[in-house]
Amino acid sequence: MALVDYGSSSGSENEVETEDIIPAPTILKRPALPTAVSLLGSKIPKQATEDDDDEEEDNRDMPELHGGRIRSFKHERGNWATFVYVPALAAVDQLEDFQSEAIEKLAEHVKLHANESLHLSLSKTVVLQYHQIDEFTRSLQHSLQSCAGFNSTLHLLQVYTNEERTRTFLAVQLDAAFTAKMSALLRPVDIVMRDYRLPQFYEKPSFHVSLLWCVGDHQEFLSSKLKELQQLLEDHDTLKLPVNEVHCKCGNKDFMYKLK
Numbered sequence: 379m380a381l382v383d384y385g386s387s388s389g390s391e392n393e394v395e396t397e398d399i400i401p402a403p404t405i406l407k408r409p410a411l412p413t414a415v416s417l418l419g420s421k422i423p424k425q426a427t428e429d430d431d432d433e434e435e436d437n438r439d440m441p442e443l444h445g446g447r448i449r450s451f452k453h454e455r456g457n458w459a460t461f462v463y464v465p466a467l468a469a470v471d472q473l474e475d476f477q478s479e480a481i482e483k484l485a486e487h488v489k490l491h492a493n494e495s496l497h498l499s500l501s502k503t504v505v506l507q508y509h510q511i512d513e514f515t516r517s518l519q520h521s522l523q524s525c526a527g528f529n530s531t532l533h534l535l536q537v538y539t540n541e542e543r544t545r546t547f548l549a550v551q552l553d554a555a556f557t558a559k560m561s562a563l564l565r566p567v568d569i570v571m572r573d574y575r576l577p578q579f580y581e582k583p584s585f586h587v588s589l590l591w592c593v594g595d596h597q598e599f600l601s602s603k604l605k606e607l608q609q610l611l612e613d614h615d616t617l618k619l620p621v622n623e624v625h626c627k628c629g630n631k632d633f634m635y636k637l638k
Contacts, residue, residue: 456508458629462501462518462567464621466587469532470496472614473550477589479610480548488599490548490590498552498560498587498619500567504576506628514574515633518626521566525624527637530556532587532617535608543595548607550617552585560585563621563637587619 466473477492484490506514533553539546552560561583568578611617626633 458506458508458511458631459503460501460506460511460514460626460628461499461503462624462626463497463499464563464619464624466496466498466532466619468620469617472617473587473589476611476614480590480607483606483610484600484603488592488596490592492590493588496587496589497625498585499579500564500624501571501579502577504571511628511631514570515626515628517570517573518567518633519635521570522624522635522637525563525566525637527620527622528556528559530559530619530621532619535604535611536584536586537597537600537604538584538586538588539595539597543597544593546592546594546596546600547588548590548600549586549588550611552619557585560621563624567624 473496474492481490481492531553532550534551536549536551537546538549564579564583571578622637624635624637626635
């Protein structure tokens, strides 16, 4: 398992939708972590110190600095946004070219922004506290240790919104031929989430890599442009997605797990 520290402590957010959480088993092999809901309760403010920089996330919500984005859940001191994903590095050149082309094509109608982190999510965004990160990531490493990697491709474009419908996303979906293999990789991640009483992934997941986003609900408009945008995408080479490693991002920390 490798760990990379990024310069910023700001956690990435995925598009998050409300879904029923399957309760954890009555008897757990390890102490359960607090749920995201319990972590987001009110806290007594404390005086910040220089030592706090590496142990907490920025708790300010400043949409003017993030293209108008508003966090889907409140951030407080000591809370770290966490999610599990597969990086989409092999096709990054083609995808970045498509991002630029799509932004230019639709500039007169909607202001699109390119996603900087191109990845396929294997979890919702959940909340951990700093002192819980090590135990959680060790559990994830143990759960993934027998998983085998595979090669896959990305194919069709699709439009999504977050639950609040405050943001709309244009994404490229995993080719349907690889859904079963990706679902098998998702299962050990869901097991860890269940054991720690955190939200599991969607019951019927739509595996995808988010490419572009915009503020507001523009699902109907972008859906009407899918045929034109799909043609732009297909002008590029095959979009390969080798699944050789899984990452877990906790705030500014990125843990990598090599697959067999």
